[in-house]
Amino acid sequence: MTRKLLDTINFPQDLRKLPEAGLQDLARELREFIIEIVATKEGHLGASLGVVELTIALHYIFNTPEDLLVWDVGHQAYGHKILTGRKNTFHTNRQLDGISGFPKRAESEFDTFGVGHSSTSISAALGMAIASRLKGNYQKQHIAVIGDASIASGMAFEGLNHAGVTKANLLVILNDNAIGIDPSVGALKEYLTKARVGHKPASDNIIEALNFQYFGPVDGHDLPGLLKVLHEMKEISGPKFLHVITKKGKGLKKAEEDQVKYHAPGKFEPATGELLKYETEGLPIKFQDVFGLTLVELARKNERIIGITPAMPTGSSLKYMMEAFPDRAFDVGIAEQHAVTLSAGLATQGFTVFCAIYSTFLQRAYDQLIHDVAIQKLPVIFCLDRAGLVGEDGATHHGVFDIAYCRLIPDLMIAAPRNETELRNLLYTAQLGLDKPLVIRYPRGRGSQVEWKTPFEKTVIGKAxxxxxxxxxxxxxxxxxxxxxxxxxxxxxxxxxxxxxxxxxxxxxxxxxxxxxxxxxxxxxxxxxxxxxxxxxxxxxxxxxxxxxxxxxxxxxxxxxxxxxxxxxxxxxxxxxxxxxxxxxxxxxx
Missing domain, CATH: 3.40.50.920 (Rossmann fold)
Known part of the structure; x- marks a missing residue:
């Protein structure tokens, strides 16, 4: 399909030649382009659709790549990639030898920081801003775009806390769509929700309390409004914060209606958003569902069982226990360190805690794993989903380090079931009582057994x-x-x-x-x-x-x-x- 405006743009300098009046048409074309490619090639959809106007506005107002733009996590950076020299290779996104699904420094000078895990953007952009001051460059702009789920993480607050006592030329943009991969949770989410519905933060503004100049909330789909506020903020020095309200999946009705499923929907019909149907009858179950369904089965008989996950209830399938036992299963948000130590605290009181966490994300709580769990021999059960190679998400998401980084920790057991029945029996055995913590690692995707739900059998620890x-x-x-x-x-x-x-x-x-x-x-x-x-x-x-x-x-x-x-x-x-x-x-x- 010919796109009158997008076809003329390869880099942001091309974008800046357009009159402001034409940017809304460009936004429509960019959305169509993302939808058409992701519909057939797969990838992360909803987040990038939600920031189309913001992406255009940022590259239009700021002099990227001279001005440094950092995207948190990177799920939302497809529009950025298309506008920064990768339009013609975007169809290779996440494929072997193709472009990465996340910003990557080796791929483009416009990708100022490699990302994949959440909540790093503020610290990285602040480091860049401090570096600019040390070099005597006081005009350079440094922008971090972070979501409402990611900003609730401890590392994001550490960055905000430090930035507030510097004179760094830092702009933090909160992309607030009330959802990460699953809906955002926690007290900060409730605070932001009040701002979204018109309760203007005043003397109790948490951002201003951290010495940031606060602007917003503003409509993230109002391009003229975004251009105006970004132009004004460009002239203001020091730490500043822009609260932008967006809708994840904007422009595709199905993606707007089911934001969890359309975060990364697989293949779909681009015109309607209807997911392409795959025949799953007779296929083995996913390992994550074996975990989730078995945990519910065990929890019905064992009232001491607790489930914890850091922001991945759907991906880990802890959602089943959250639905069945909402008082005994918790999504703690993007807070892996908190998830591990919360699990430890519950374990001290005699509860049997299953902490469901992706292998790659447990890396973010390594000190807690050693200090708060293993040293105290607390029998927390870590269920490490996505262990091993995970595929198209690449280097930031492969769960290939957990055996090595867990094996050296004293009093930490490590098990890896070869199939679904073995996983089921390990979960059963773990809740019977342990005297030290246990890691159970299992891969992404389907296993090998259709008939997996067999009577429980006790696994002998350490027996091959x-x-x-x-x-x-x-x-x-x-x-x-x-x-x-x-x-x-x-x-x-x-x-x-x-x-x-x-x-x-x-x-x-x-x-x-x-x-x-x-x-x-x-x-x-x-x-x-x-x-x-x-x-x-x-x-x-x-x-x-x-x-x-x-x-x-x-x-x-x-x-x-x-x-x-x-x-x-x-x-x-x-x-x-x-x-x-x-x-x-x-x-x-x-």
Whole structure:
């Protein structure tokens, strides 16, 4: 489709040549462009649709990239990418070797800071603003665009608190749409809601109390109004704050009506927004739903069970328990540190706490994991969703570090179920009572079992399982890598006999079984979907050294570099842990 205005714009300098009267038509064209591409290529939709006018206004008023613009998280940056030189490659968004779904410094000078996790924009932009002052540049503008869910995070407040006592030329723009991925929660959300409905913050304005000059709320879809206020704020020095009200999914009716589903809807019909239907009958269930549904089942019989999640009730499927037991399941917002220590506090009082958190997000609460949970041996159960490679979200979201960063913590157990039934039984076992904390890691997406809801069986902590007997090579897997290894062994055409063991636990390891394996085999392969450095394979190597094992151990896993975006099959192939990669490794050990 020909777009009269968008076709003429490749960079912001082209945008600034347009008369203000034409910008509203450009906004319509930009929305259509985003919708058409995301409808077929998939990606994050609602957030970018909600900031189309704001994106245009920012690049129109400010002299980007000389003026520095930082997007928080980056879900909302599609319009920014299209207007800053990536229009013709936008169809490659989130694909292997294509552009990233998030702002990325290596991709464009207009992407001033790499993002993916929330609440970093204010600190980053403040650092840039302080740097400009140190260089003697007092005119340069520094803008952080942050959502109402992200600004409730502790790090955002740390940035605001510091900025308020500087003279930094910093503009914080609050993109307030009352939702992150799920609806925003907490007292700050209620405060912002009052401002949205016309209760003008006065003497109790929390932002002004932090020494920011406050402006707003303003309509984020009123382009002339946005241009006017941004032009005025450009002339004001020091820390300033603009409260902008937007609607997530603006311009696509279905996305406006179901903002949770249309955050990242998959493929849909661009004209109507109707989701394309996929046949799911007979397919295995998602691991996250096994967690959520099993937790409800257990909570019906165990009144001590509590569920906690930091802002991901839908993604983690804790939503099921929040619906069934609203007094015993809590979304604490984008506050991973708080989620972990809140769980610890509940555990001190005898509650059985399941903290559902993405692997990549637990990194944000590492000190709390050590200091508030493990040192005190509090039996919090961490359910790490999206462990391993997660696909198109790329390096900021892959859950490949958790085995390595958890394994070195004393008194922290680590389990990785190979299928849905194993996960179900681990959850059952954990709520029977533990004397120390437990991490249960499982991957994104569907598993391998259709009939997963079987009678509960107690899992023996630290006990591995032999999946296939053999005499020449031992393959040791952890978690869902058992599936790839089993298929690779089936496809293996060599003459040697291969044994396969699902270790189930990284910590504690099944030392007795491993002693038997070390005595029997002189060739061992370990396979994991985490980093090789310090991971599951390293644990096997360490034990082998202690036991004076003299055979050969090959470690397969994520290499010592950041894996970018692409679908999971492509990324597993790059890492060499796909079925064919494992089969080829077996061939080399003949």
């Amino acid at each position: 399982e032999c999946l296939q007997q053999g005499t020449d090579i031992a393959v040791l897997t952890i978690g869902n890598m058992a599936g790839n290894a089993s298929e690779a062994i089936e496809n293996y055409q060599g003459l040697v006999s291969i044994a396969h063991y699902d270790m189930k636990f990284v910590k504690p390891l099944d030392r007795n079984l491993l002693k038997e394996i070390f005595d029997k085999f002189d060739k061992i392969i370990t396979i994991e979907d985490g980093v090789i450095s310090g991971g599951f394979g390293s644990a096997i190597l360490e034990l082998a050294m202690q036991l004076d094992y003299r055979g050969k151990i090959e470690i397969m896993g994520i290499p010592d570099n950041f894996i970018e975006h692409g679908n999971i099959d492509e990324l597993q192939e790059i890492a060499g842990i796909n079925v064919e990669g494992i089969r080829q490794k077996l061939e080399t050990l003949n």
